[in-house]
Amino acid sequence: MASHDATDPQRRVIIIGAGVAGSLAARRLAESGIQVTMLDPALPFPLDPERRGALYMKPAVDYNPETRLAHQAFLAAPEFYTRLQTEHPEIDFWSGTGTLSLAWNEREQQRQEKLLARNQWNPEFLEPVDSDRASLLSGLELGVPGLWFPGGGHIRVDALRQAALSHPLIRVITAVADGGRIQPDTDFWRLALPEGGTLEASTLVVATGAATNEWAPNLPLGRIRGQLTTLPATSAAPKVALAGAGYALPPFHGRVCVGATFDRDSGLGTPDAPSDRANIENLGHWLPALAGQLEENHDPGHWVGFRSTTPDHMPVAGHLNDRFVLAGLGGKGLMYAPLLAEHLTALISGSPSPLPADAAQRVSPLRFFKS
Ligand SMILES: Cc1cc2nc3c(=O)[nH]c(=O)nc-3n(C[C@H](O)[C@H](O)[C@H](O)COP(=O)(O)OP(=O)(O)OC[C@H]3O[C@@H](n4cnc5c(N)ncnc54)[C@H](O)[C@@H]3O)c2cc1C
Known part of the structure; x- marks a missing residue:
């Protein structure tokens, strides 16, 4: 020392x-x-158990400087979180489940195909999966392929x-x-x-x-409001962190987490019902297998914050x-x-x-x- x-x-x-x-x-x-x-x-x-987030990244089709930095950061993060979690077993913050980035519409599917055609990825970092494997990994009937990031996961931020x-x-x-x-x-x-x-x-x-x-x-620097929503989990809950036109996280204390809004023009520092509705509606576009289950529920939890942007x-x-x-x-x-x-x-x-x-x-x- x-x-x-x-x-x-x-x-x-x-x-x-x-x-x-x-x-x-x-x-x-x-x-x-x-x-x-x-x-x-x-x-x-x-x-605050509601404040949760995904360890995810979206590589650009061409390996540009932003993607190079994100790649390095994405490799360093699970190593750091796993070590910190081992040092503090009494504080449960890290779930290294892996993150699955879904090819949830045709545009994203084409983007992922190009990304795979133009770059060589180490499967320990990123691996393409067909829709059967994606469904098996996630525990949901997805019906779409995706990119599997075994180093990803989700975090209780506080x-x-x-x-x-x-x-x-x-x-x-x-x-x-x-x-x-x-x-x-x-x-x-x-x-x-x-x-x-x-x-x-x-x-x-x-x-x-x-x-x-x-x-x-x-x-x-800019600032962009965001709100995430948590809802009671049903039997159709993801087993891994899922990313698409937003993210969905496995249950913690019986609640799944979906997010997050990008409210460019709002300075509202408290949660509101329209943001919860927007999160659930958005989920319906990219992850209907989960949204269909959650819409039945009317007991949202939430967390609001502001992103610092450049x-x-x-x-x-x-x-x-x-x-x-x-x-x-x-x-x-x-x-x-x-x-x-x-x-x-x-x-x-x-x-x-x-x-x-x-x-x-x-x-x-x-x-x-x-x-
Ligand atoms: C709804 C939402 C969902 C998100 N989901 C994800 C996700 O899934 N994955 C992900 O990677 N990122 C996510 N983000 C982004 C992530 O939260 C931010 O990138 C991250 O919090 C940035 O960390 P930070 O420490 O720079 O800022 P913050 O986490 O905002 O922390 C800033 C701190 O500074 C303190 N502070 C401010 N002014 C003062 C002052 N004058 N004196 C003392 N203290 C002060 C504040 O109290 C605060 O604690 C999300 C953001 C939002 C809003």
């Missing part, structure tokens, strides 16, 4: 935001012997955050970070502690998801002026967060990054400021 000096501000990082990205970054930094102080008003969070933050070098403070609480000094960032006194840290990481523009006002669809991880930024993970935070947490830790600690140099440039916040 790396030795550390708890009083040395050089080995201390403040992270604002204990979402998926901030929590995983905190974990990787702590694992490298760095003291982390984490601020989020929602800590210690009540675990439980993941809790497991990640359970490390002796991570301190969590339940507070909103603002300019009154955190200030730059000549050499260090100063954080006013709730019990009085200040803490000095060499590094500040902003990981505030869709609120990141408060701390990095010039970044061209104009080039690439996430943001790197140095910007006097701080580090980790944001813009869009609708794929569960895939990107483990790899980007590793990258950020490497940048901060001076160790080698897992990202090739061109990928590091593509995710750097500085890419938006080049002429």
